[in-house]
Amino acid sequence: MCIRDRSGTLIVCGDAGEALGDSLYETDIFVRGSVKSLGADCIEKNMEKKHLDKISSLLKKSEIKNIKPDSFKRYGSARKLYNFNNDNVSSY
Numbered sequence: 001m002c003i004r005d006r007s008g009t010l011i012v013c014g015d016a017g018e019a020l021g022d023s024l025y026e027t028d029i030f031v032r033g034s035v036k037s038l039g040a041d042c043i044e045k046n047m048e049k050k051h052l053d054k055i056s057s058l059l060k061k062s063e064i065k066n067i068k069p070d071s072f073k074r075y076g077s078a079r080k081l082y083n084f085n086n087d088n089v090s091s092y
Contacts, residue, residue, distance in 0.1 A: 021075050030072040043078045
């Protein structure tokens with residue numbers, strides 16, 4: 001099950017497949033399960049209280065119970081592909 005909001009947040013309550021977050025910008029992706037592989041420019045990021053609060057709110061709005069916000073990991077852009085750079089040409 002996935003939850004998406006209009007602010008660029010995606011919550012995956014299970015496992016994620018290949019190329020998670022491939023070339024996505026300014027998106028928070030929260031995954032409860034395992035991730036097969038990360039896409040171009042996607043990295044695991046630190047989870048802060050504001051992210052836990054956001055997960056909690058979205059789970060509540062979606063009427064999903066018995067899932068703790070701290071059971072998720074956060075992923076997002078490493079911001080290396082915002083502007084073309086010859087050092088990153090293999091990532092494009």
